[in-house]
Amino acid sequence: MKLSLDDCLRDALTQQSQQGLLRQLMPVTEVDGRLVRQGEKLLVNFSSNDYLGLARHPKLQEAALQAVRDWGTGSTASRLICGSLQVHHLLEEQLAAYKGTAAALIFSTGHAAAMGTVPALVGREDIVILDRLAHACLVDAARLSGAALRVFRHNDLNDLERLLRWADDRRTQAARQPRPLRILVVTESVFSMDGDQAPLAAIVELKDRYGAWLMVDEAHATGLFGPRGEGLIAAAGLTQRVEIQMGTLGKALGSAGGFIAGSRPLIDWLIQAARTFMFSTAPTPSQSAVAATAVQLVQSAEGTRLRAQLWKHVHQATRMAVRGDLQWPGLSLPPSSAILPWVAGESARALACAETARQMGLLIPAIRYPAVPRHRARLRITISAAHLPEDLALLERFLLQIAGASLTPTPAPRF
Numbered sequence: 001m002k003l004s005l006d007d008c009l010r011d012a013l014t015q016q017s018q019q020g021l022l023r024q025l026m027p028v029t030e031v032d033g034r035l036v037r038q039g040e041k042l043l044v045n046f047s048s049n050d051y052l053g054l055a056r057h058p059k060l061q062e063a064a065l066q067a068v069r070d071w072g073t074g075s076t077a078s079r080l081i082c083g084s085l086q087v088h089h090l091l092e093e094q095l096a097a098y099k100g101t102a103a104a105l106i107f108s109t110g111h112a113a114a115m116g117t118v119p120a121l122v123g124r125e126d127i128v129i130l131d132r133l134a135h136a137c138l139v140d141a142a143r144l145s146g147a148a149l150r151v152f153r154h155n156d157l158n159d160l161e162r163l164l165r166w167a168d169d170r171r172t173q174a175a176r177q178p179r180p181l182r183i184l185v186v187t188e189s190v191f192s193m194d195g196d197q198a199p200l201a202a203i204v205e206l207k208d209r210y211g212a213w214l215m216v217d218e219a220h221a222t223g224l225f226g227p228r229g230e231g232l233i234a235a236a237g238l239t240q241r242v243e244i245q246m247g248t249l250g251k252a253l254g255s256a257g258g259f260i261a262g263s264r265p266l267i268d269w270l271i272q273a274a275r276t277f278m279f280s281t282a283p284t285p286s287q288s289a290v291a292a293t294a295v296q297l298v299q300s301a302e303g304t305r306l307r308a309q310l311w312k313h314v315h316q317a318t319r320m321a322v323r324g325d326l327q328w329p330g331l332s333l334p335p336s337s338a339i340l341p342w343v344a345g346e347s348a349r350a351l352a353c354a355e356t357a358r359q360m361g362l363l364i365p366a367i368r369y370p371a372v373p374r375h376r377a378r379l380r381i382t383i384s385a386a387h388l389p390e391d392l393a394l395l396e397r398f399l400l401q402i403a404g405a406s407l408t409p410t411p412a413p414r415f
């Protein structure tokens with residue numbers, strides 16, 4: 001029997017479309033933390049992760065140009081061959097100092113950082129315990145590792161402890177194995193689609209009590225929290241107690257890439273075993289030079305000023321969202337992040353809200369399954385330091401509009 005690839009895929013695409021889950025790419029002709037142009041239409045951008053508006057910062061643009069002049073455009077090979085450029089080492093030193101760790105290692109993307117790191121640390125004999133709402137790359141990385149995967153209810157410490165107790169029992173049973181069973185807990189500090197924070201201090205207590213290791217993804221916290229924007233781990237004084245800190249360079253830092261920060265043995269081991277690091281061309285010199293400049297910038301007085309601006313905007317947006325006439329569940333003051341999720345429920349409803357936003361001149365995409373659980377489709381509104389007062393006023397008009405159209409969000413998530 002001849003099975004046509006295109007016929008199979010056309011069927012799959014039709015199904016996707018019938019479920020309101022079809023994705024289509026929108027060519028953008030101009031974008032920054034504040035605005036996005038799609039063809040003729042100029043929209044206020046409430047969808048980017050450019051929280052501090054750095055992606056168009058003149059200093060970062062200049063760093064990119066200078067790196068191209070100094071190094072050329074490509075890094076020419078894997079880090080382990082001839083691609084380990086000085087600019088990569090400089091960035092890693094800066095990231096380690098920024099995060100307060102002995103060392104750091106960069107990857108081409110945050111996704112690659114996760115996919116390389118988890119399987120380098122745990123395998124078939126081991127156990128990974130993951131927050132239910134952890135990012136897809138953390139789930140994929142845990143699956144790839146071959147470890148037994150257990151999921152705890154989102155931010156639920158009792159459920160986490162139940163799984164840690166189970167894992168600890170398994171370890172006792174496996175005590176005669178040649179090497180002790182490893183237990184790795186994986187979570188995010190700020191959740192990418194819900195904007196809430198993990199109870200890091202309590203998670204650290206628990207994982208220590210049960211002899212587990214902890215990996216925390218700070219993709220949406222790096223640059224934003226702590227006196228120098230180090231992230232929530234540092235802000236909570238937990239730097240010495242989290243074994244594996246992960247971050248991205250493509251969000252608040254305005255570049256692209258991912259990294260792991262931790263002890264010297266951790267980084268030395270990842271250089272031996274993280275396959276997305278070993279078998280991949282090194283990040284471009286310009287992306288690393290930009291990130292290095294951004295790491296300096298977020299720690300400077302300008303970084304402090306941009307964070308103050310961002311949080312002022314987030315406070316304003318959250319204040320309007322929690323007003324009586326909007327009744328936006330799951331949000332409260334003070335805000336826990338620069339991500340404001342408006343949970344609409346079904347995909348069709350989220351798409352209708354996103355279309356209303358577009359008509360009013362705002363880009364707020366509908367986030368649907370599998371990025372979020374089924375029946376929990378939402379608008380994910382992200383706030384930037386680059387927004388202007390009139391942008392927030394427009395956002396308020398939009399929120400009132402969808403609230404008035406009785407498109408009020410469904411109650412706070414229960415997982």
Ligand SMILES: *Cc1c(COP(=O)(O)O)cnc(C)c1O
Nearest residue numbers: 109110111135192219248250257
């Ligand atoms: C964006 C994101 C990643 C992936 O990082 P990229 O650099 O975009 O590949 C990983 N984890 C979380 C929580 C993210 O939001």
